[in-house]
Amino acid sequence: MDPNEHPEELIQGCIRKDRRSWDVFVETYSRVVYWAIRDRLKRYGYDFSEEDVNDIHQDVFIALWASDRLKQLREHGKAAGWLAMVAGNAAIDHFRKVKRQSPPNSISIYEEIYRTGDGESRTLEEVLPSGADRPDRQAQLNEAREELEAALDGLNPKERMAVKLNLLHGMKHAEIAAALKVPVNTVSTTIARAKKNLKEKLEKKRLL
Amino acid sequence: MKESIGSLHEVKTACPDEATLAEYAGGAMTQWQRERLEEHASACAACLENIRAAQTAERMLAEGALADTGESLKNKAKGLAKMDTGKRRFRSYIWLAATIAAFTLSFTVPKYFAQFLAAAVILGLKWVSESEGIRTLIVSMDAKRRHEEEHEEMPKWRR
Ligand SMILES: [Zn+2]
Numbered sequence: 044m045d046p047n048e049h050p051e052e053l054i055q056g057c058i059r060k061d062r063r064s065w066d067v068f069v070e071t072y073s074r075v076v077y078w079a080i081r082d083r084l085k086r087y088g089y090d091f092s093e094e095d096v097n098d099i100h101q102d103v104f105i106a107l108w109a110s111d112r113l114k115q116l117r118e119h120g121k122a123a124g125w126l127a128m129v130a131g132n133a134a135i136d137h138f139r140k141v142k143r144q145s146p147p148n149s150i151s152i153y154e155e156i157y158r159t160g161d162g163e164s165r166t167l168e169e170v171l172p173s174g175a176d177r178p179d180r181q182a183q184l185n186e187a188r189e190e191l192e193a194a195l196d197g198l199n200p201k202e203r204m205a206v207k208l209n210l211l212h213g214m215k216h217a218e219i220a221a222a223l224k225v226p227v228n229t230v231s232t233t234i235a236r237a238k239k240n241l242k243e244k245l246e247k248k249r250l251l
Numbered sequence: 252m253k254e255s256i257g258s259l260h261e262v263k264t265a266c267p268d269e270a271t272l273a274e275y276a277g278g279a280m281t282q283w284q285r286e287r288l289e290e291h292a293s294a295c296a297a298c299l300e301n302i303r304a305a306q307t308a309e310r311m312l313a314e315g316a317l318a319d320t321g322e323s324l325k326n327k328a329k330g331l332a333k334m335d336t337g338k339r340r341f342r343s344y345i346w347l348a349a350t351i352a353a354f355t356l357s358f359t360v361p362k363y364f365a366q367f368l369a370a371a372v373i374l375g376l377k378w379v380s381e382s383e384g385i386r387t388l389i390v391s392m393d394a395k396r397r398h399e400e401e402h403e404e405m406p407k408w409r410r
Contacts (some may be wrong), residue, residue: 073325074317075308082304097324104328115270119291119318123312124305127272131304132269200286200293204302211296212303221368222306 050119057113063106076103076130083131089138099137103130147152187250194241198233205230206237264291266298276305346378 048087054072056064068079080099084091106112106129116125138144191210195203201223208214214233267275267288274280275288292298311317350371381392 059313060332062332066329069297069325069328073320073328075312077320077324078311078317079308080390082307083300086300100320100324101327104331108331115268116273118273118279121277121305121309124309125269127304127308127351128269128272128301131301168344200289203293204289204299207293207296207299208303213298214306216307218310221310222276222302 050122054113054116054122057107058111060108069104072123072126073100073104073224075126076100079127079130082127083134084138087135091138095137095157096100099130099134103133106133143170152198171179183250186248190244190248190250191241194237194244201225202233202237205233209234210238210241267291268293269301272298272301272305276302276309343378346374349377350374 052089053064057068069088080096081091084095103126113130116122118125150195195206197207205219205223205225208219209216214222216230217227219234220230221228229251271288275285280288292302306318353367353371353374357364357371360367
């Protein structure tokens with residue numbers, strides 16, 4: 044059974060507690076769960092071990108099998124995406140609730156706002172003129188974020204999503220287009236305009 | 252405040268759950284629903300991070316770009332299905348009944364005393380191993396339940 048062609052059958056099988064379906068399901072999606080846990084913990088700057096990842100992986104599959112979590116999934120064609128979200132959130136919960144740890148870092152990627160001569164992209168945080176040890180560093184970052192919000196003024200929610208998914212979450216234009224179901228050139232135009240706007244604002248505030 | 256990833260202007264309305272975000276990704280929503288969700292997500296870093304994770308996972312899985320996980324990790328997850336409490340408990344009762352029957356027979360049929368006693372020991376061991384499995388499963392389910400109770404104060408979508 045190819046799970047990518049028949050996700051519906053596979054998931055229904057697991058809900059019916061069919062063991063063969065479950066084996067195929069684990070075989071297919073274990074890698075998604077594993078990737079999503081590591082991805083989320085890395086993104087939030089947690090210091091984690093392989094054991095943490097394995098524990099969370101098993102917790103996710105317990106929730107799917109024993110707590111019938113799969114019944115919640117309505118869009119069977121997006122099982123991998125759904126699992127990645129469930130696993131990512133489970134990872135954060137694990138650290139917050141079981142290990143009582145809040146995320147050490149807040150994410151701020153601001154990718155590709157600024158390009159160096161050799162074509163390397165830098166995050167806004169790397170480009171901001173002060174060192175990380177400067178006492179007003181946080182205030183400076185907050186100010187930059189304020190400017191980003193200001194630069195998003197006048198955009199509709201979907202356009203804001205596109206800009207933020209790119210600048211804050213580091214997604215490529217084509218992926219954003221796929222996620223938001225809009226043509227890629229529309230996404231690119233929106234992002235280019237917002238970036239130009241933001242750059243001007245940052246320069247005016249002498250942040251860049 | 253929830254995790255302040257990036258934005259200072261976080262929304263306060265509850266986040267859609269993962270299943271709703273998956274419906275958004277699949278396009279199975281009315282225009283009105285899509286717009287409501289976009290209004291929320293455009294000001295919610297947690298939802299945007301979920302959207303990113305989902306889109307990336309879908310693409311990477313389709314491209315075969317995700318590394319397979321270790322056999323022991325997969326076997327542990329597969330093993331959950333073997334610990335189906337209901338069926339297991341029933342099977343353990345069968346083993347217990349057979350053990351008792353063999354033990355009784357060993358006394359009532361003196362001619363085959365040793366044979367029946369040996370059978371009773373074997374069946375008894377089966378019963379023990381089956382109920383051990385149940386005990387392990389119940390312990391792990393209890394731990395899971397406690398874990399989930401701790402989550403009561405979390406917003407609905409997190410659980
Ligand atoms: Zn949200």
